[in-house]
Amino acid sequence: MAVHTVRSLATHLHTGTSRNISPSHRNPNAAIRLSYRSPKLRRFISVSSSLREGNEHGKENSVRALEVKNIPEESPLLPKALSSNQLAEPVSNGSRVRVAYQGVRGAYSESAAEKAYPNCEAVPCEEFDTAFEAVERWLVDRAVLPIENSLGGSIHRNYDLLLRHNLHIVGEVKLAVRHCLLANHGVNLVDLRRVLSHPQALAQCENTLTRLGLVREAVDDTAGAAKLIALEGLSDAAAVASAKAAEIYGLSVVAEDIQDESDNVTRFLMLAREPIIPGTNKLFKTSIVFSLEEGPGVLFKALAVFALRQINLTKMESRPLRKTPLRASGGLKYFDYLFYVDFEASMADEVAQNALRHLEEFATFLRVLGSYPVDTTML
Ligand SMILES: O=C(O)C(=O)C[C@]1(C(=O)O)C=C[C@@H](O)C=C1
Incomplete structure (x- = not known):
């Protein structure tokens, strides 16, 4: 059987070649995927490590080729997914919210999508990239993607994709993961x-x-x-x-319960094309990403804009600046980073606006990824 080469849509877009999200989105029984389809049977194909872009996909190089052959289209095992007439329907007309997640039916991400949007239509996607693009192209209304886990740490791939795509974080949802x-x-x-x-x-x-x-x-x-x-x-x-x-x-x-700690929690982000209007009626969180000049104490200064205003930071992650990884300064070459920070305040709060204005004075780049209600269900 020929294994179809699957490359991320983002790669195609970034190299300037446009391509539909999936030939299968016209099929009401097809998940959002980039895959080979035969008229009567569909083959689920995920790519072997040699076809992947290495760590770009945030997956181990030991990923194996996985082929499940010849599943009849009407099989109850197949996820129900996009139909062309649904594509035109807005969320507000009474139809169910369509929420993209990575994986197939029964994935934790599907449960997270259902927790975030009860009664939604959860739409499976083969890659994280595909879920981002499904929202951008109006194929679905939202995406729910994992960002960190209490045992395994950050899902770096999704940090990188947040910056590469233009979606907004509109919420978060925490899910107890019992393996x-x-x-x-x-x-x-x-x-x-x-x-x-x-x-x-x-x-x-x-x-x-x-x-x-x-x-x-x-x-x-x-x-x-x-x-x-x-x-x-x-x-x-x-x-x-x-x-x-x-x-x-x-x-x-x-x-049952084979995870290393009984309390195993994954935090997922809810993503949309439009930001929500931040409020002050409940506990809000804001996620930003910024980069800084090299120099002593610059990161300390950046974080001080929050400390000075009693704003609590809940998460910090640094990622390499891929395009210009090394910067020369004083005869030395330094790695350049993007800093992702979550802080407990709403962008509707003057104190948060002041902190970001202050940060802008010396950040070389700053983007607000979203200001959204804190998921307090597990507090
Ligand atoms: O494979 C799944 O079921 C997923 O939803 C993905 C995922 C992840 O990417 O972290 C989500 C939650 C668990 O932490 C394990 C795996």
Whole structure:
């Protein structure tokens, strides 16, 4: 079988070649994906590491080619996705909000989308990029994407994509992630040799998987691993995925709560084409990204604009400035960074506006990614 080369839409756009988001978006049964389709059967294809752009995709280089063959179009395993007549419908006309997420049915991201937008139509996308672009091109109304996990840390790929795309953060949602080990019926712990899952999920279960002596294999998402095991009828492999994925793909739960800490939480961002109007009626958070000149104490000064005003910072992440990674200064070459900061204040607050005006005085670049209500459901 020929494996279709899938490249991110962003790559095509950035190299100037335009391309539709997916030939399959006209098919009411098709997920948003960049994939080969045959008229009667669809093949789910994700790319092997050799086709990927290395760490661009934020995935381990050990990602394996995953092919699930010849699934009938009407299979209940297939996610329901975009139909062309839905594309024209605005959110406000009573139709369900369409929310893009990365992964297949049963992924944690799908649960996050449903928590963020109850009763929404969750639309699966193969890549994070695809979810961003689905919103930008009005194929869906929102995207819900993971940004950090309490055990595994930041999802760097999505930090980079926030800057590359022009969407706004309109909310956040925290999801308790409870991993299970899923296998085909009749397969026991002792039969298992390998375990398939999303790299983040594998990392979150590091201790258990080491104790069980299982060889890790990274795939695109947790539910995709469950689906593969079910469709291929594997008897030596298990998936790290949700109990919901076990139900959807007809697997049994061999072990429950296998994450390294019982409290395992992933924070997701809700993204939209338009920003929301920030309020002061509830607890708000603002996310920004900026870069600075090189020099002693510059980062200290940048952070002081918040400290001086008693504004609490909740998250900070630095990412390389890809286009100009090294900057010469005083005969030395320094790495250049982008700093992503979340702070607890609304852009409607004068104090937040003053802090950003102050930061602008010496930042070489500054962008507000969004000002949105804090998810207090887990406080
Ligand atoms: O694979 C999934 O189920 C996902 O939704 C992705 C993802 C992630 O990217 O972090 C989301 C939540 C969990 O932390 C593990 C994996």
